[in-house]
Amino acid sequence: MKILVVGNGGREHAIAWKLQQSEGVERIICVPGNGGTATLNKCQNLPLRIDDFQAIAQAVIEQEISLVVVGPELPLSLGITDYLHKHTQVNVFGPTKLGSQIEASKSWCKALMQTAGIPTASGATFTNPRDAKSYISAQGAPIVVKADGLAAGKGVTVAMTIAEAQAAVDALFQEDSNRVVIEAYLEGEEVSILALTDGKTIRPLLPAQDHKRIGAGDTGSNTGGMGAYAPAPLVDTSLIQKIQQQVLEPTLRALQERQIDYRGVLYAGLMITPQQEIKVLEFNCRFGDPETQAILPLLETPLDELLLACATGKLEQLPPLQWRQEASICVVIASGGYPGNYEQQKAIVGIAEAEQLGVTVFHAGTKYEEGQLVTAGGRVLNVTATATNFEEAIKKVYQGVDCIDFANKYCRRDIGYRLFV
Ligand SMILES: Nc1ncnc2c1ncn2[C@@H]1O[C@H](COP(=O)(O)OP(=O)(O)O)[C@@H](O)[C@H]1O
Ligand SMILES: [Mg+2]
Incomplete structure (x- = not known):
C-alpha cells in the first residue's frame, strides 16, 4: 500500500515512522514532511502546501496512493477530506469539513455536547x-x-x-x-483520550497527558506542548469504560444524528475532577501533538491496517488493539525564545548518538540545508523513550536529550513530574 501523510510536525514523523514498520506499506509520501521524514525508510517528502488540495489530489492520482492520513486540523477544517472524496477514489483518514467543526467551532461543539447530554462545563455562546x-x-x-x-x-x-x-x-x-464561548471553571487533572473511529465503532488509544506550559512546574506561556507520556496511570480500566460510555459513544451517535460520517481521530480533552467526574474541555479532530509521539511507540497493532479500517468503515472487524506493556515519555526540544520569537537555521548535532542509547528522535521543526540538518521551527525535536516503568523511561529520555545540541536549545527538565506527586 502507498500512503500519503499530510503535515510537517513531530506528529506526522511519528505516524510515518509507525506506518513504515508495517510489511504491507510499500511507500509513504509526506506533504510537505520535515528533516525526519526526508530520511525515513520507505518515505519521501513532497513539497506541496497542506492547503493546496488540487496539487495533493493530483499527487494522489499520479502516485497511486490508496490511503491519505491527515495530521493537522487546518486542512481538515478547510475540507481536504471532502475535496479528495470528490476528485479521487482515495481512502481518507480524517473527518470531513462538517465533522471537523467539533474542533474548529467551540460553539458548535458545545451545542452538540449540550444536546447529547455529554458531560462538560456549563456555558453559553455569545455573538x-x-x-x-x-x-x-x-x-x-x-x-x-x-x-x-x-x-x-x-x-x-x-x-x-x-x-x-x-x-x-x-x-x-x-x-x-x-463569537465566544464562556464556560464554568473546572478543577481537576487533564487527560487526553485519542480514539479511532470509522463513524460506527470507536476505540480509544492509550490515555495520555501532556505539558502545555513552557516552564518548569507547568508555569509560563502556553505552547503547542512541551512533553507527553502514556499510558496515563490516572485513567484505569474502569475510568476508560466510563469515558467510552459517557463521552465517546454518545459523541459518535450525536455526529451520526447530524448525518456526519466521522472517520479519523476523535480526541477528547478531558478534565477529571477531584470527585472523579469526567468533563469534556474540548474535542480535537486529529491526532494530538505531542501525545501521538508518546503513544505510537507502544502500539503493536500495524498502524496502516488500523487507519485503513477507519477510512473504509471496517474498524469493527479488527481484533482488539495490542499494546506493549511499557511506559513511554516524550520530551520536546525547542528553540530558545519559543513560543515567542526564536532563531532558525541552527545546525543540529547528536541525534545518532541519542538513538544509540535506544531513544527515538522524532523531528518537529527541522530541515536539510546543503546536507546539514538545521532547525526550522519553534518545536524542533521530540525525543521519546519507552521502558518498563516511568522512572526508567524518564532517565533514558533525558540521556538522549543531553546528547543532542544546537544553539539556544531549550527543553523542560521535569516532563512527567505529575506522575510522582
Ligand atoms: N472549563 C475549564 N476550566 C478550567 N480550565 C480550562 C477550561 N477549559 C479550558 N481550560 C484550560 O485551557 C486549556 C485550553 O483549552 P481548550 O478548550 O483545550 O482549548 P484549545 O486547546 O483550543 O486552546 C485546557 O487545556 C485547560 O488547561
Ligand atoms: Mg486543548
Missing part, C-alpha cells in the same frame, strides 16, 4: 461583547473565555477575575472573532 460581559458579571470568577474558531492554542483565557474575563472578551471581539 456580542455586551451580553458576554453581563453573563460574566452574573456568573462571577473564576471563569473561562474561549474563542470560537481555531486559534493554535491561543484562544482560551482561564480568568481568575471578572475584569480579566471581560478584557479577554474585548480582545477577542476586537480581533476577527464574532
